Amino acid sequence: MPNAIELRGVTKRFGTQTAVNRLDLQVPTGSIYGFIGPNGSGKTTTLRMILRIFQPDSGQVIVLGREAGQVADDRLGYLPEERGLYKRMRVRDLLTYYSRLKGHYDCQSDIDDWLRFLQADSWGNKKIEALSKGMAQKIQFVAAVIARPQLVILDEPFSGLDPVNMETLRDAVLRLRERGTTIIFSTHDMDMAEEMCDTIFMIFRGNKVLDGSLEAIQNQYAADLVRVGFANPDETFPEIQGINDCRRIDRYFEFRLADLRQSSRVLQQLAEVRQVVHYEIIRPSLHDIFVRIARPEASPIPELVNSSS
């Protein structure tokens, strides 16, 4: 099956600033692809190029088998981060408008279906301004998918939702995937990304720094991280060769090694100076990996960990 999205060497500049730098990306059809990255890293610019709102300065953006041009693609649905709705319109009128704008005219049964699914059957005649944040978020989701798009881009769909609404919307996303829709899902919620995404993509300072399945990424980042417990954690220990970084978490220390193959030697050295009671090679969470890459002192841009599951 062809990829839903292919970016080949895509660069986008604004004035002298490079927002996206020679980006390559393949999003398989039917997958849920998680886009992560700190604010201002080039995430939204990339999404806008996929949506054909921006044109790349160089490289190719191929979406659903068609190279991006000036014409908006009706096969794409988009949920922007917060807002995106006309406050004074009624729910049904708004959904009808967004659907027609995508060329899907016979949309009333779809509107009923989605409102029912999201337990929002009675909201059709409500004005958007009368909806709570959670309710508006659901309507925004329906607006993004009402025209039966083949590819949906969801920018922070769960932001600010209570657990119940979050669960409902998560089910709606999974429902979309069951229907064969490809979903790009941009989020700062790493737990949600871990739970839902087949593939994770991270962009940092305009460059791709992660791209692969969660397991593969974790394996890559696990390659250098060990957790060590000492009998007396408050005692200091001398500098040990082979440890790049160290941080204390409660009673444990996390050491990033220069090379995991040196793990035994590092353990031996630690055991020589202190009493080691715990030694574990750890798999970092996506949150840890994100923080490690994007923390303020992170410089230069880390090398790409490109893994396939």
Next chain:
Amino acid sequence: MRKILTIAVREYKAMVATKAFLISVIMMPILMFGSILTVNLVKNVAEIKERKIAILDPDGKIFPILEASANARNEQLKASLKVEEKQPNADEKSPATKPALKSDDGLPSAVKGEYLYLNRLEATESNDELRADLSDKVRSGELYGFVEIPVGLIDLPPAEQKILFYSQDSSISESRAWMTAVVNEFLKYQRLTAAGIDPLLVAKASLPVTVSGMGLVTRSSGGSISEAKEKNPLTDIFLPMGAMMFMFLVIFMASQPMLESVLEEKSQRIAEVLLGSANPFQLMLGKLLGTVGGSMTIFLIYLAGGIFFARNRGLMDNIPMELIPWFFVFQLLGVLFYASLFMAVGASVSQLKEASAMLMPVWMLLMLPIFIWLPIVQDPNGSLARWISLFPPATSTTMVLRLATGVSIPLWELVLGTILLLVSTAVVVVVAGRIFRVGMLWQGKVPRFSELLRWALTG
């Protein structure tokens, strides 16, 4: 095209299918004609004032004349008020109300609502002390004013015949105007008599002849010639101004919602959703089309209302039906021109208050004809009128102003004005479209003028 129409229909509904639209459609004529109506209502309300004026007339030769005239004037006022009480809807031509407009003795018209009570001062000569005392009385409201008549006024050479009238509003005082007329009439009578000329003969010989202002005669296609009608100077002046103001208000009613709509789409991130569904050109064109549709709805509502009103009141002759197509064209282009500018401004800023500064030059352009409407109406084919109406930002309103005067405007000027306006509107739409395309996704600070220029030139 379907996307453009879908956007246009939403914009049209958002503009027209609202309570605010209904209210503004009703309020606009009230605001526009309300002031005129208020003036007329106030004018017809008899406000009775009593003016006490102290007269220093050492000779005592002028005071009796003034007193007699004031008494006559007061009697006339009393009579006219009584008639009005009896006949509140009395016709203006009623003889009973006539004296209020012009007295038969040739003296000036009575000022409705002012009773004059004159009081001759005992003093024989004026001095600063007396003037100061009398001024204090005027300030305290005891007197309305006081007058100094020099000794031997009648015998003085004409250049030295000067009366001083003191009051708080002496420069615009109706009482001073009345007194001027009475004294001059009296002095004229004295001079004619002294010269051995019969004043009545002079009055007869001075009777004026009326030169009536007539409209032009038209010949119908069947060959019959219509009768010329006397022109009303007020209609000639205020009908064009009303037409221009109407056009201005329709442009305003279209442009302001456009600004707010673009700002809402930008600040609420709706633009991102829309631009993912339609390209900027389709979005902009759809919005413009919807707005033009909305403003033309206002235009047609008022046109139909105006014709209905004129037909009921028998004023159809005052409606220049043959000019309505031109009004329509200029209204449409005017809305398109200014709505595009407002749209570009809306796309460049993030908040309404930021838009105010950027809109200042746009407002100046739009209001230009309002500042200079009078000279244009007085000379609709003069150089000023011609060149202003060929300046595209002012073309729509100025051309309508000129057309509404009823004076024939050379066809080449109308055609050239339309072409220039069309071309400029096309340029404005393209430039606004470029600014719109970049500006809609621009967040944060207001762009500098150089940035706007770059957007406008390169998109």
